[in-house]
Amino acid sequence: MAYKPPTRAGATVYVWSNYSLQERDRRWKAVRESGAKAGFDCIFVPLGDGIDARYLTQLRCSSVVLPTDGRPPIIIADRSSSNTWAPEPWQTSREWSEPMAEALLELGMERARIGVAGLKGGRVSHVTSIDGVVNHGAFAAVMRRLPNARFEEATDILGFARYIKSAEEIASMRKAVEIAEAGLAELAAAARSGVDAAALYARVMARMLELGAEYFPWALTLGMSDGSDAKRFTDPPLGRRLKANSLAQTEMIAVFGTQIAEEDQAVLLGPIPEAWKPVVARQREIFDEGVKLLTPGRSCAELLEFSKSVAEKGGMKAKVRLVGRGAGDDGPVIGAMTQPDALKELTVEKNTLWLWRPTVTGADGKTRFTWGGTVLVTEKDGELLSKRAHGAISVA
Structure with a gap:
C-alpha cells in the first residue's frame, strides 16, 4: 500500500529545474x-x-x-x-x-x-x-x-x-563559466585600496546571483603580493580592507543548472612584479600542455604521470589539480596526493568536464601563481570554456 503523507505541509524552497x-x-x-x-x-x-x-x-x-x-x-x-x-x-x-x-x-x-x-x-x-x-x-x-x-x-x-555530460548540461556549464567570469570582472572593477573586503565579496556574490547563479560560496585568499599575510575565506572577510599591493586570489565558483564552474584568478592591487613574470610564464606552459592532454580515451594514470613530470623546473615548483566537474563532489581527482590505484582503468571521455588548475611557486619560495578554469573534452581535444586572458589582473 502506497505511503500516505501527513496532512500538514509547508512551503518549499525554489531550485532551478529547467532541464527538459x-x-x-x-x-x-x-x-x-x-x-x-x-x-x-x-x-x-x-x-x-x-x-x-x-x-x-x-x-x-x-x-x-x-x-x-x-x-x-x-x-x-x-x-x-x-x-x-x-x-x-x-x-x-x-x-x-x-x-x-x-x-x-x-x-x-x-x-x-x-x-x-x-x-x-x-x-x-x-x-x-x-x-x-x-x-x-x-x-x-x-x-x-x-x-x-x-x-x-x-x-x-x-x-x-x-x-558524461549531455548537450543541456554542457550548455549549463558554459553559462556557469560566463557567470563566474562576470564575478571576476566585478571584483576587478571594484577592488581598490581601502575597499572593505567583506563588502567586495558580497558585491561579487550579488552580481552572480543577478545573472542567475544559485547561491554557492566562492573562495577568496587575501594577502600581499610577496605571499605574506595570506588567509583564505569562504565567507565575507569581516574586518579586512584592501591596500596597495594586496593580492586577491580567487576561486570564483558559479552554479547554473546544477553545474559547478570554478575560475581561478589572481587580482593584484598594483603593478605585476618582475619576479612574477617567469612564474606566470611557466604556469601558462603547464596549463596549455595539460589542456592538450585532455583527449577522449586518455588514461587518468597518464595525466597523473604528467603532473609528476612538471613538478620542478629551473628552481620553480608546480602542483597541479585536475578534477572532474559537474553537480558536486565530482572526480576523478588528479594531483600531488593522488594514489595510482584510485585512477586504475579510469579514462578521460568525450563530453566530460574538468577543472584544470596548476599552481607554480618561484625559485624564491614566495612568489606563487595560480590560474585555472573549466575544460570540456570534445571529440578531438580539450576546449577551454573560460574566455578571459591568461595572467594576473593588475588594478591601479
Missing part, C-alpha cells in the same frame, strides 16, 4: 541500464544523497527508487515539492524512513538486490565522502523493514552516469 523531459529520460535510461547490467533490481537513492537525488528529479530534497526493469520510479519529495520531472511525488514532511521503505515494498523489492547510491565515496562522484552521504538512521530503518532484501553499494552507477 528528454534530459530526464536520458538520465533515467542511463541509470537503469547500468543498474541492470550490474545485476540490481532497482537503484535506491536514500535521504542524504541530495546530489544524486536532484540529478534524477531536479528537486531540492528527495529520495528515489528506480526499478531497472523499465517501470517508472517512485519519488519521495520534501513537503509540497513537485515539478515537471516529478509531477506527483509521494510527499512527506519530516518522516523519511517510512515512505522510503513503503516505496521499495510497493515496487516488489522485498527480496530484491538493491543498489544504494551514496553509501560510500565513489570513483567519480562523492569522491571526498569516504564514508558516504546517506542519512544512517533513516537508511537503517529502511533495512529493518526489508530484512530479506540485499542492500549493496552502487554509488558508481549514478557517478558514471553523471560523468
Whole structure:
C-alpha cells in the first residue's frame, strides 16, 4: 500500500529545474541500464544523497527508487515539492524512513538486490565522502523493514552516469563559466585600496546571483603580493580592507543548472612584479600542455604521470589539480596526493568536464601563481570554456 503523507505541509524552497523531459529520460535510461547490467533490481537513492537525488528529479530534497526493469520510479519529495520531472511525488514532511521503505515494498523489492547510491565515496562522484552521504538512521530503518532484501553499494552507477555530460548540461556549464567570469570582472572593477573586503565579496556574490547563479560560496585568499599575510575565506572577510599591493586570489565558483564552474584568478592591487613574470610564464606552459592532454580515451594514470613530470623546473615548483566537474563532489581527482590505484582503468571521455588548475611557486619560495578554469573534452581535444586572458589582473 502506497505511503500516505501527513496532512500538514509547508512551503518549499525554489531550485532551478529547467532541464527538459528528454534530459530526464536520458538520465533515467542511463541509470537503469547500468543498474541492470550490474545485476540490481532497482537503484535506491536514500535521504542524504541530495546530489544524486536532484540529478534524477531536479528537486531540492528527495529520495528515489528506480526499478531497472523499465517501470517508472517512485519519488519521495520534501513537503509540497513537485515539478515537471516529478509531477506527483509521494510527499512527506519530516518522516523519511517510512515512505522510503513503503516505496521499495510497493515496487516488489522485498527480496530484491538493491543498489544504494551514496553509501560510500565513489570513483567519480562523492569522491571526498569516504564514508558516504546517506542519512544512517533513516537508511537503517529502511533495512529493518526489508530484512530479506540485499542492500549493496552502487554509488558508481549514478557517478558514471553523471560523468558524461549531455548537450543541456554542457550548455549549463558554459553559462556557469560566463557567470563566474562576470564575478571576476566585478571584483576587478571594484577592488581598490581601502575597499572593505567583506563588502567586495558580497558585491561579487550579488552580481552572480543577478545573472542567475544559485547561491554557492566562492573562495577568496587575501594577502600581499610577496605571499605574506595570506588567509583564505569562504565567507565575507569581516574586518579586512584592501591596500596597495594586496593580492586577491580567487576561486570564483558559479552554479547554473546544477553545474559547478570554478575560475581561478589572481587580482593584484598594483603593478605585476618582475619576479612574477617567469612564474606566470611557466604556469601558462603547464596549463596549455595539460589542456592538450585532455583527449577522449586518455588514461587518468597518464595525466597523473604528467603532473609528476612538471613538478620542478629551473628552481620553480608546480602542483597541479585536475578534477572532474559537474553537480558536486565530482572526480576523478588528479594531483600531488593522488594514489595510482584510485585512477586504475579510469579514462578521460568525450563530453566530460574538468577543472584544470596548476599552481607554480618561484625559485624564491614566495612568489606563487595560480590560474585555472573549466575544460570540456570534445571529440578531438580539450576546449577551454573560460574566455578571459591568461595572467594576473593588475588594478591601479
